[in-house]
Amino acid sequence: xxxxxxxxxxxxxxxxxxxxxxxxxxxxxxxxxxxxxxxxxxxxxxxxxxxxxxxxxxxxxxxxxxxxxxxxxxxxxxxxxxxxxxxxxxxxxxxxxxxxxxxxxxxxxxxxxxxxxxxxxxxxxxxxxxxxxxxxxxxxxxxxxxxxxxxxxxxxxxxxxxxxxxxxxxxxxxxxxxxxxxxxxxxxxxxxxxxxxxxxxxxxxxxxxxxxxxxxxxxxxxxxxxxxxxxxxxxxxxxxxxxxxxxxxxxxxxxxxxxxxxxxxxxxxxxxxxxxxxxxxxxxxxxxxxxxxxxxxxxxxxxxxxxxxxxxxxxxxxxxxxxxxxxxxxxxxxxxxxxxxxxxxxxxxxxxxxxxxxxxxxxxxxxxxxxxxxxxxxxxxxxxxxxxxxxxxxxxxxxxxxxxxxxxxxxxxxxxxxxxxxxxxxxxxxxxxxxxxxxxxxxxxxxxxxxxxxxxxxxxxxx
Ligand code: GDG
Numbered sequence: 001x002x003x004x005x006x007x008x009x010x011x012x013x014x015x016x017x018x019x020x021x022x023x024x025x026x027x028x029x030x031x032x033x034x035x036x037x038x039x040x041x042x043x044x045x046x047x048x049x050x051x052x053x054x055x056x057x058x059x060x061x062x063x064x065x066x067x068x069x070x071x072x073x074x075x076x077x078x079x080x081x082x083x084x085x086x087x088x089x090x091x092x093x094x095x096x097x098x099x100x101x102x103x104x105x106x107x108x109x110x111x112x113x114x115x116x117x118x119x120x121x122x123x124x125x126x127x128x129x130x131x132x133x134x135x136x137x138x139x140x141x142x143x144x145x146x147x148x149x150x151x152x153x154x155x156x157x158x159x160x161x162x163x164x165x166x167x168x169x170x171x172x173x174x175x176x177x178x179x180x181x182x183x184x185x186x187x188x189x190x191x192x193x194x195x196x197x198x199x200x201x202x203x204x205x206x207x208x209x210x211x212x213x214x215x216x217x218x219x220x221x222x223x224x225x226x227x228x229x230x231x232x233x234x235x236x237x238x239x240x241x242x243x244x245x246x247x248x249x250x251x252x253x254x255x256x257x258x259x260x261x262x263x264x265x266x267x268x269x270x271x272x273x274x275x276x277x278x279x280x281x282x283x284x285x286x287x288x289x290x291x292x293x294x295x296x297x298x299x300x301x302x303x304x305x306x307x308x309x310x311x312x313x314x315x316x317x318x319x320x321x322x323x324x325x326x327x328x329x330x331x332x333x334x335x336x337x338x339x340x341x342x343x344x345x346x347x348x349x350x351x352x353x354x355x356x357x358x359x360x361x362x363x364x365x366x367x368x369x370x371x372x373x374x375x376x377x378x379x380x381x382x383x384x385x386x387x388x389x390x391x392x393x394x395x396x397x398x399x400x401x402x403x404x405x406x407x408x409x410x411x412x413x414x415x416x417x418x419x420x421x422x423x424x425x426x427x428x429x430x431x432x433x434x435x436x437x438x439x440x441x442x443x444x445x446x447x448x449x450x451x452x453x454x455x456x457x458x459x460x461x462x463x
Contacts, residue, residue: 004036004450005125007117009077009133011040011065014058021265021302022227022368023130023155029230030446035060037125039117042066045073053116066116068109075105077133078306084167085132089156090269090363091163095308103169107136114140121148126453129180131155138179149456151182151449153225156365157392158190161197171201178203181218181456184225184449186366186392191224218460225449226396228441229371231434238352238376241345250296251353255331258355258419260295263347263369265302266339268312271362271388271405272299276319276335278360278411283327283334285409286416291332293419295358296350300341313339351376354383356418360405364391370400374433382430384418386411396436399429 012024031038039053042065052066068077079102087095114137121127127150129137138150164170174197177183185191241247260279264270279295299316303309320337327334342350351357357373370385370393377383387393387400394402401421403414421429 001124002454003122003125004031004034005117005121005127006031006036006038006130007113007127007134007137008038008040008130009081011038011042011063013042014056014061014063022366025229025368026155026227026442026445027130029233029442031061032059033443034446034450037062037064037120039064039113039120040066041068044068045070050112053120064117064120066113072105072109072112075099075102076109078303080106081133082303082306083308086156086269088163088167089132089154089159089365091157091159092269092362093163093166095268096166098168106133110134110136111140113137114144114146117141118144118146121146123148126450126457127151128153128449128453135173136176139176142179147460149181149453149460150179151184151453151456152177152180153184153449154190154365155186155227157187157363158185158193158197160193161200164193164197165200170197174198174201174203178220181221181460182449182452183220183222184452185222186224186226187395188224189395190365190392191222194222218456221452221456223448223452225445225452226392226440227366227368228443228445229368229375229437230442231375231437234348234372234375237345238348241349242352244346244349246342246346247349247353250350254294254353257292257294257332259353260293260356260358260415260419261350261354261373262295262297262299262358262360263350264297264299264359264361266299266309266313266316267302268308269362269364270299271360272297272312272316273319274362274405274408275358275360275411276316276323278408278415279335280323280326281408281412282415283323285412289416289419290327290334291329293334293355294332294336295334296336296338298338298340298342298347298350301339348372348376351383352378356415357383357385358415359385359391359393360388360403360411361391362388362405364388364393366392368393370397371437374400374430375437377430379427379430379434381423382426384421384426384429385433386414386418396440397433399432 044067050067053064056063129152320335359370385400388405401414403411
């Protein structure tokens with residue numbers, strides 16, 4: 001029987017609430033529908049020898065999780081993955097740092113993942129590897145003789161080659177990608193950047209990377225697979241949760257004001273400081289709007305302990321305090337900044353009560369919040385999305401109010417435009433965005449990727 005084996009750095013806990021993170025949300029939704037195995041780290045860091053894999057069944061999904069050592073957590077996860085690759089992939093080179101020992105540990109952890117995964121594999125399995133933490137995984141598996149089809153999907157942007165060249169080991173990583181059968185990206189732009197990068201190392205036709213990768217020579221299939229969402233699921237959650245106490249309390253405290261909302265992992269790539277400044281500019285430039293709007297920013301902590309992430313948390317607290325200090329009134333607080341997570345149902349119900357959704361990352365692979373926000377709206381009276389052109393989602397949601405997140409005046413204007421958009425225009429734009437979401441939902445994403453892996457299997461069989 002063909003099983004789908006998903007591998008990602010982090011696995012969501014079975015039966016736990018889905019953590020804040022697009023990869024976990026996407027993989028879980030795809031797996032619940034199709035069934036299969038999800039292999040990866042359980043989030044625990046240990047001082048001794050890491051244990052695992054531990055197997056747990058939940059419905060049609062088997063979770064196979066391992067622990068990480070303190071050293072791996074520091075060097076592989078916080079280090080090379082999140083301080084070298086993450087900033088490069090988001091063109092935020094000011095945050096980039098490189099240490100050889102971190103890259104060495106990154107390779108060691110990829111080989112550990114391979115060793116722990118191999119005993120679980122069956123000959124007919126399709127292996128789907130997710131994200132930048134695990135680029136060399138296929139070459140490690142091939143080296144150990146694994147001949148199953150293996151696909152790689154990058155959830156972040158793929159950077160232009162001139163940004164990539166900042167990384168001393170970029171050629172090594174590109175060549176390692178040749179060990180995959182299928183490599184997928186969110187947008188045509190990412191794919192173009194990948195092809196340019198291959199060309200820069202002499203492998204435009206993919207032949208150079210193919211030949212040098214371990215394992216049997218095979219073609220490398222690259223394509224664009226924009227991730228979607230479970231549209232009906234979001235709609236239902238939004239409607240069902242609306243009566244919950246915390247949603248009602250939130251609505252009560254609005255006192256009829258228009259709500260702007262942002263929901264993002266606390267990450268410097270999400271453009272939160274710039275967004276706060278734009279909101280402040282809105283209040284400054286359009287004084288009539290003061291006391292008529294309320295902005296809630298939900299930002300659960302992510303990657304705590306990494307310096308840049310601790311810094312941004314402090315910067316946002318300061319900025320929210322300054323804006324509230326400057327504009328608040330006896331009966332009105334402009335920004336409510338909540339540095340914590342909420343359950344998914346509450347988020348969807350909040351979205352449905354919102355006049356303007358703010359999704360203004362400085363760069364994003366896709367951004368699922370943008371899609372969830374649109375899906376959760378009441379089609380009779382939909383809220384409007386203000387969306388960064390630098391998010392992958394802007395390729396599909398062209399009827400949002402599109403902005404450059406660095407243009408503070410432009411974002412303030414867009415907020416004003418969205419807050420004042422006539423009902424007819426909101427309905428039209430919403431309908432067209434909903435059509436886009438329905439055409440390319442989470443099932444389409446998973447099916448297209450699995451089909452590509454099945455074709456790779458046929459090609460392998462054909463020799
Ligand atoms: C990466 C890429 C790409 C957020 N706060 C809470 C919460 N969330 C959920 C959202 C959404 C997910 O987390 C965030 O997904 P995004 O796509 O917006 O962003 P990343 O985490 O950076 O995801 C991104 C994605 O992978 C998928 O390929 O789109 O570009 O960076 O689903 O709703 N969920 C809960 N509580 C929260 O407080 N339950």
